[in-house]
Amino acid sequence: MTTETEHVDSVKTYAVVWIALLILTALTTGVAYIDLGPFSVVVALTIAVCKMLLVALFFMHVRHSTKLTKLVVLGGLLWLAILLSLTMADFATRSWIGA
Template sequence: MQHEHIDSVKTYALVLIVLLSLTVLTTWVSFIDLGNFSVVAALVIAVTKMLLVSLFFMHLRYSTLLTRLVILGGLMWLAILLLLTLTDFFTRGWMGVPGR
């Protein structure tokens, strides 16, 4: 028999308020020119919202070790793809392009 972990309505309401607040903060940051920090601020807010949704609404806090490993593998694969993309982007000017 599996035990179901049910959070209280108060917890879900608090997470909802935090998610809505972060959405308002994302909109507010989009109208302010922070230079290169705008992208960093938006990504920090997005990752925070992703963690809240996955931990509370997808119940990853109570998941098995295998589920956590699968999610960790997916996040590591995402990091590899981002690293390879950034490597390509930052090294494009190293070699001259023939004809230019």
């Protein structure tokens, strides 16, 4: 018995995602040599997040996953955000009190 929720994506879908990932890699490498000031970090991380989303949604099949799995993935990213933002909130504000 095959389950009706089994999603077999086409090779073409995967190939398009793969090409997009390679293009984004070339883009992020090229743009690194342009002086964007503090925005070079923003651009680099934005491209990295796009690549992460492509890999997670298509290669890791998150878009076909159950709601519970999607919730766990989002929850994990939320905890990562807490880890990074609270750590940086500490270090970024230490100079305010001259410590």
